[in-house]
Amino acid sequence: MRNTIVLVRADDFHKASVALSDLVRYGGMKILGDPRIISPALSEWIFEEISGEKPRKRFNAHVVAQVDLPPAKVIGRLMDIHPPAHILVIPPDENAWEELMRSWGSFKKLKGFHPPKKTKGEEITEWKKRNKRLGDF
Numbered sequence: 001m002r003n004t005i006v007l008v009r010a011d012d013f014h015k016a017s018v019a020l021s022d023l024v025r026y027g028g029m030k031i032l033g034d035p036r037i038i039s040p041a042l043s044e045w046i047f048e049e050i051s052g053e054k055p056r057k058r059f060n061a062h063v064v065a066q067v068d069l070p071p072a073k074v075i076g077r078l079m080d081i082h083p084p085a086h087i088l089v090i091p092p093d094e095n096a097w098e099e100l101m102r103s104w105g106s107f108k109k110l111k112g113f114h115p116p117k118k119t120k121g122e123e124i125t126e127w128k129k130r131n132k133r134l135g136d137f
Contacts, residue, residue: 002092003032003066004074005100007046009059010085013037016063017113019085023067024115027077031115035065036107038100046096050088059086063110064100 006023010016016035023029043062047055067074071091078087090097 002097004069004071004092005064005066005090005097006074007038007043007088007090008035008061008063008065008085009043009047009055009088010061010063011059013061013063013110013112015085016061017110019083019087020063020065020110020113021116022081022083023077023087026081027074029074029077030068031113032066032068035063035110035113036104037110038062038064038107042099046090046100047088049096050090050094057086064090064107 008016008019010019020031020035024031040059040062043059044055069077071089074089078089090100
């Protein structure tokens with residue numbers, strides 16, 4: 001299966017990790033495998049390939065990750081959550097996707113990223129069940 005890839009461009013790797021965690025917790029996505037660090041030059045090339053324009057701002061951290069949803073759903077959920085980084089969705093039918101997958105094994109893994117154990121929706125559902133049992137709900 002060809003998974004959607006997200007490119008996270010942030011000021012630092014901590015913000016990139018927070019943005020990825022937000023995709024899991026608030027966007028209901030699952031990060032498949034380990035996020036990878038890519039070069040700024042590759043990141044800018046991908047940005048130009050996908051958006052059709054040159055990046056206006058330079059970032060220090062460039063991370064790619066595979067997610068479990070189709071591109072349209074990823075875009076819709078991104079619009080809802082507004083993560084603390086610039087995120088670009090790379091569909092499987094793009095040349096940039098092919099280039100990333102060809103080089104995937106050569107990228108360094110993003111250290112320190114651990115996806116949250118539960119999404120926000122799961123936390124709310126669990127909270128409601130717990131309070132219902134206590135008679136508070």
